[in-house]
Structures are given as C-alpha cells and as structure tokens.
Amino acid sequence: MEKLPGSVRIKEVGPRDGLQNEKTWVPTESKIAWINMLSNTGIKEIEYSSFVNPKMIPALSDAREVGKQIKRNPQVTYSALVPNQKGLEYALEAGVDGASVFMSASETHNRKNINKSINETFPVLKGVIEDAKNEGKYVTGYVSTVFDCPYEGRMDPEKVITVCDRLLELGVDDLSLGDTIGSAVPSQVENLLDVILKRYPQEKIIMHFHDTRGMAIANILTSIQYGITRFDSSIGGLGGCPYAPGAAGNVATNDVLYLLHGLGIETGIDEKNIQEASLYIQSKLGKVLPSRSLLANAQ
Amino acid sequence: MEKLPGSVRIKEVGPRDGLQNEKTWVPTESKIAWINMLSNTGIKEIEYSSFVNPKMIPALSDAREVGKQIKRNPQVTYSALVPNQKGLEYALEAGVDGASVFMSASETHNRKNINKSINETFPVLKGVIEDAKNEGKYVTGYVSTVFDCPYEGRMDPEKVITVCDRLLELGVDDLSLGDTIGSAVPSQVENLLDVILKRYPQEKIIMHFHDTRGMAIANILTSIQYGITRFDSSIGGLGGCPYAPGAAGNVATNDVLYLLHGLGIETGIDEKNIQEASLYIQSKLGKVLPSRSLLANAQ
Numbered sequence: 001m002e003k004l005p006g007s008v009r010i011k012e013v014g015p016r017d018g019l020q021n022e023k024t025w026v027p028t029e030s031k032i033a034w035i036n037m038l039s040n041t042g043i044k045e046i047e048y049s050s051f052v053n054p055k056m057i058p059a060l061s062d063a064r065e066v067g068k069q070i071k072r073n074p075q076v077t078y079s080a081l082v083p084n085q086k087g088l089e090y091a092l093e094a095g096v097d098g099a100s101v102f103m104s105a106s107e108t109h110n111r112k113n114i115n116k117s118i119n120e121t122f123p124v125l126k127g128v129i130e131d132a133k134n135e136g137k138y139v140t141g142y143v144s145t146v147f148d149c150p151y152e153g154r155m156d157p158e159k160v161i162t163v164c165d166r167l168l169e170l171g172v173d174d175l176s177l178g179d180t181i182g183s184a185v186p187s188q189v190e191n192l193l194d195v196i197l198k199r200y201p202q203e204k205i206i207m208h209f210h211d212t213r214g215m216a217i218a219n220i221l222t223s224i225q226y227g228i229t230r231f232d233s234s235i236g237g238l239g240g241c242p243y244a245p246g247a248a249g250n251v252a253t254n255d256v257l258y259l260l261h262g263l264g265i266e267t268g269i270d271e272k273n274i275q276e277a278s279l280y281i282q283s284k285l286g287k288v289l290p291s292r293s294l295l296a297n298a299q
Numbered sequence: 300m301e302k303l304p305g306s307v308r309i310k311e312v313g314p315r316d317g318l319q320n321e322k323t324w325v326p327t328e329s330k331i332a333w334i335n336m337l338s339n340t341g342i343k344e345i346e347y348s349s350f351v352n353p354k355m356i357p358a359l360s361d362a363r364e365v366g367k368q369i370k371r372n373p374q375v376t377y378s379a380l381v382p383n384q385k386g387l388e389y390a391l392e393a394g395v396d397g398a399s400v401f402m403s404a405s406e407t408h409n410r411k412n413i414n415k416s417i418n419e420t421f422p423v424l425k426g427v428i429e430d431a432k433n434e435g436k437y438v439t440g441y442v443s444t445v446f447d448c449p450y451e452g453r454m455d456p457e458k459v460i461t462v463c464d465r466l467l468e469l470g471v472d473d474l475s476l477g478d479t480i481g482s483a484v485p486s487q488v489e490n491l492l493d494v495i496l497k498r499y500p501q502e503k504i505i506m507h508f509h510d511t512r513g514m515a516i517a518n519i520l521t522s523i524q525y526g527i528t529r530f531d532s533s534i535g536g537l538g539g540c541p542y543a544p545g546a547a548g549n550v551a552t553n554d555v556l557y558l559l560h561g562l563g564i565e566t567g568i569d570e571k572n573i574q575e576a577s578l579y580i581q582s583k584l585g586k587v588l589p590s591r592s593l594l595a596n597a598q
Binding site for chain 1 (some may be wrong): 300303316338406471481483485487489510512513514516517519521547551554557558561562563590592594595
C-alpha cells in the first residue's frame with residue numbers, strides 16, 4: 001500500500017482507560033503483575049493508572065500503591081492521568097515519567113465530565129502542566145469528543161483546534177485526540193486530519209479511537225495513510241462504557257497489532273506476549289474481552 | 300474522501316452463511332418471519348438458505364419449507380446455495396431467483412470442504428450452472444480462501460484467477476471472493492484487487508469478508524477505494540465458526556451500513572429495520588451477536 005510508515009508507536013492505555021469503568025475490582029497485586037507483564041511485551045509507553053479522585057473512579061483507587069510497586073522497565077515510559085495539581089503531587093510521589101491532562105473539545109461534554117467550562121479548565125491545567133514540566137516530566141493533553149459529542153453532535157474541527165492551540169501554548173508535549181464515543185467514520189478522520197496536520201507536526205498527534213461501532217481499525221488505517229504514526233490502544237479492547245454492558249471500548253491493542261504487522265509496519269511489540277497479558281486480565285475480570293484477534297487466537 | 304462510489308449493493312447472507320454453523324435450531328416459522336423482516340429492510344438481495352445435504356448442514360435442513368413459505372418482495376432477489384444438480388432441483392422447486400455455487404481457490408481447502416479436487420469440481424458445477432441458466436436463473440460463483448488458506452497459507456492471486464476464469468467460462472454471472480478465515484489485511488486486499496480488476500469488470504466482483512480478527516471494515520473501505528461496489532454481509536455478524544465459540548463471523552451488515560452511510564454512500568437499506576431484524580434473530584439464538592453497531596444501538 002502507498003503512504004505507509006515504517007513504524008508506529010503504541011501507547012497501552014488498558015490499565016487506565018481500560019480498567020477505569022470496570023465494576024469488577026482487580027486486586028492491586030494483580031494490577032501490578034499485569035502491568036509488569038505489559039512492561040515486557042515490547043510496548044514502550046504505558047498509562048498505568050489515574051490520580052483522579054478515587055470516589056469518581058473507584059476501580060483505580062489504588063493508583064499510588066500500583067505506581068510504587070510496579071517493576072519499571074527502563075525501556076518503558078510510565079504515565080498516569082492527573083486532573084489537577086493535587087493529583088499530580090500523588091502521581092509524582094508514586095513515580096511517573098509522564099502526566100496526562102484531559103479536557104473536551106465540546107463545551108457540554110467538558111462540563112458534564114469535569115464540571116467546569118472549557119475556559120475554566122485551562123487555568124487548572126496550566127498549574128498542572130507547569131508543575132509537571134518543572135519536575136522534568138512529559139505531558140500529554142487528551143482532548144476528547146473531537147469528532148462527535150453525545151450532547152452537541154458533530155464537532156467542528158475549529159473547536160478542536162481552539163483547545164489544541166491553547167494546550168500547546170500551556171506546554172503539553174503532545175496531544176491525544178479522542179473519538180470518545182466511537183462514532184467516527186474514516187471520512188471524518190480525514191476531515192479532521194486535513195486541518196490538524198496542516199497546523200501541527202505529526203509527531204505531536206496521537207489518535208485515540210474507540211471501537212464502539214466497529215470503525216476503529218478502518219479509522220487507524222485512514223490515519224496512518226494520512227501520516228499519523230502514534231496511537232493509543234487498550235489490551236483486549238478493555239474499556240467499555242459502564243452504561244453499555246458488553247459494548248466494545250477502546251480499540252484493542254491486539255487488533256491494532258494484527259493490522260500494523262500485517263501491513264509490514266513495525267511496532268516492536270510481541271503479539272504473543274500481548275495475547276498472554278490479555279488472557280491474564282480477562283481471567284481477573286471474569287469476562288470475555290471484545291478484541292476480535294484475542295478471541296480468534298484463543299481457540 | 301476520494302474515490303468513493305455513490306452507491307453500494309449489499310447481499311444479505313445471514314440466513315445462509317450466518318445460520319449454517321449455528322448449533323441452536325431456529326424453528327422454520329421463525330426463519331420465515333425473519334427473512335420476511337429482512338425483505339422489508341430495503342435489502343435487494345438475500346441468500347435465504349442452502350440446498351447442501353441436510354446431514355452436512357442440519358441448521359438449514361428446512362431449506363425447502365423456507366423457500367416455499369417466505370413472502371417474496373418483488374424488489375428482492377432470493378438466492379440459495381446449491382452444491383450439485385440435485386440441490387439445484389430442490390432449490391428450483393422451492394423457488395429461487397439465483398443459485399450460488401461454491402468452491403475454493405485452495406486445492407487442500409477444496410478437498411476438505413467438498414471432498415473433490417479443484418479439477419473434479421468444475422464438471423459438477425458445469426452441470427449446475429447450465430441447468431440454472433437454462434431455467435433463467437442468475438448464478439453466483441463463491442470462491443473461498445482467496446487470501447489465506449488454513450492449510451496452504453498465503454494464496455497466490457494467480458491461483459484465484461485460475462478458478463475465477465474457469466467459473467466465468469462455465470457461465471457464472473458474478474464472483475464472490477471470500478476471506479473465509481477472516482485473516483486478510485488491507486494490503487492483501489489491494490494486492491488481489493490489483494490483479495482481479497485488471498482482468499474482470501468490477502460489477503462482476505463481490506467481496507465477502509469475515510471479521511474474525513476485526514479487519515473486515517478496513518478491508519471493505521480499501522475495496523471501495525479500489526472501485527468495488529458489491530459486498531456480502533450477515534446481519535448482526537452472524538456466522539461464527541463452530542469450532543470457535545464467540546468468535547466473530549461474517550462482517551456484520553449493521554457495521555457495513557454504519558460505515559457506508561457515514562461515508563455518504565447509498566445502499567437503500569434502513570438501519571433501524573436491520574437493527575430490529577438483528578434483535579429478532581438474536582432472541583431466537585439466545586446469544587449476543589458480534590456486531591459492534593448492533594450492541595452500541597441496543598443500549
């Protein structure tokens with residue numbers, strides 16, 4: 001195929017975005033064992049937990065213990081989600097190489113999700129980003145609902161750009177653009193990337209797809225043909241919505257690797273080790289995870 | 300997006316390819332009610348059953364009753380799978396607009412599936428195709444394992460061409476090329492279509508993808524960008540392998556429609572009616588079907 005990159009970087013977000021909505025408690029020692037397995041798959045970036053208020057995300061209430069006890073592979077960058085300076089403090093104490101801040105391109109989604117307007121969010125993130133940079137940490141800015149918002153519908157790329165511009169001014173190192181409700185089709189990906197890649201260097205852009213309607217792999221294919229080389233994904237496709245039992249969540253690392261390796265694109269990640277780590281967390285959650293490749297290979 | 304067609308034709312193969320491996324018996328009257336629902340979704344082509352020996356496919360042993368009792372919509376073409384002249388006789392008696400014959404591009408898969416070599420298969424199909432054409436019926440030739448064979452591995456497009464050439468010589472009206480084990484990635488689709496579309500008019504080519512590893516929607520996107528405008532799909536993604544419980548089967552009509560309509564491509568098919576017909580057969584089978592869009596919309 002034309003226009004394919006030689007290699008692609010994957011950030012594994014399963015331990016954070018994947019687990020955060022799970023109702024089944026995964027014991028701290030199992031999380032640690034699992035993240036240690038992930039650290040030995042060849043993955044170079046892992047988001048290991050979230051330092052959001054544990055009342056909001058009880059599934060990740062042990063972020064500090066996890067951060068302190070995982071066995072760090074020097075080849076891997078470990079990051080965590082932080083909502084504010086207090087969260088960053090805990091994250092720094094537990095050990096992080098990177099901090100991820102988050103907000104939405106949609107005013108309504110931002111208010112529903114973090115109880116602030118977009119304009120009220122920037123000063124909070126400014127403090128976090130400054131503190132993290134002062135500690136020599138890498139900062140990623142997650143921007144959610146970049147294609148469609150469950151409240152506002154189709155998003156204008158200009159709204160996305162406004163938020164991205166401001167986050168970059170505040171000092172984030174890169175941006176992860178999220179199809180939060182997994183509704184985008186490849187033409188929407190093209191329309192957004194047309195604008196985004198004229199404005200920012202591609203190395204700064206990570207695409208974050210959910211597979212809610214089965215479009216994620218096609219959206220990733222379209223993204224790489226547009227020059228994107230960085231993606232977030234979640235092992236086994238972990239990460240469904242709590243209000244949609246059984247629905248697919250984040251795009252599965254397993255399926256992304258099947259695509260990329262099939263296209264001859266290098267990732268440095270071992271599919272067999274990913275399969276093993278998928279089966280491990282699947283057994284801890286006691287349910288079948290949505291990744292198609294996981295299921296096909298488990299037979 | 301560039302190079303997208305204005306419209307695409309979908310053949311619904313759920314009642315045949317979808318049901319054939321199901322262990323749960325769907326009562327004849329439920330099959331009939333379901334096919335009648337499908338007939339009113341805007342779908343123009345339905346493969347309603349198989350006239351293969353009922354001992355081989357017990358799930359479809361009521362093909363004759365189904366064919367005789369469904370309420371035909373004059374806008375819809377009804378076809379059935381036929382293995383030989385005896386099967387065709389039954390199909391004609393039950394009523395068909397089209398007959399589908401089948402064989403494999405792989406010698407080993409052909410032997411395992413129909414107990415004959417590729418060369419021994421042609422004379423059998425010759426008789427079926429002649430008889431069907433004499434009765435004024437439309438004939439489709441299914442060619443399976445066009446990308447990868449579970450026994451022979453990667454298939455050379457030349458082997459596929461050899462079988463396609465011969466089937467067209469024998470008089471089939473069109474060819475459905477199957478990713479039988481759902482293993483292809485988009486670069487394989489391009490490599491095959493490079494050869495196929497130089498040799499045959501695109502109207503004669505139908506692509507038949509399985510979503511076993513989550514690649515089907517990306518493969519369909521690649522196919523339409525290559526000029527293909529005809530696809531087989533199965534409602535709800537029905538059609539898993541009997542030896543892989545829970546594994547995804549045929550690409551889901553629901554997901555294909557979400558892609559195509561999202562890209563602004565017309566199909567004439569109503570997604571809500573498809574959702575309803577999916578929920579109907581899901582309730583008869585007593586299990587959650589693999590279509591991502593079905594699940595997302597069912598919440």
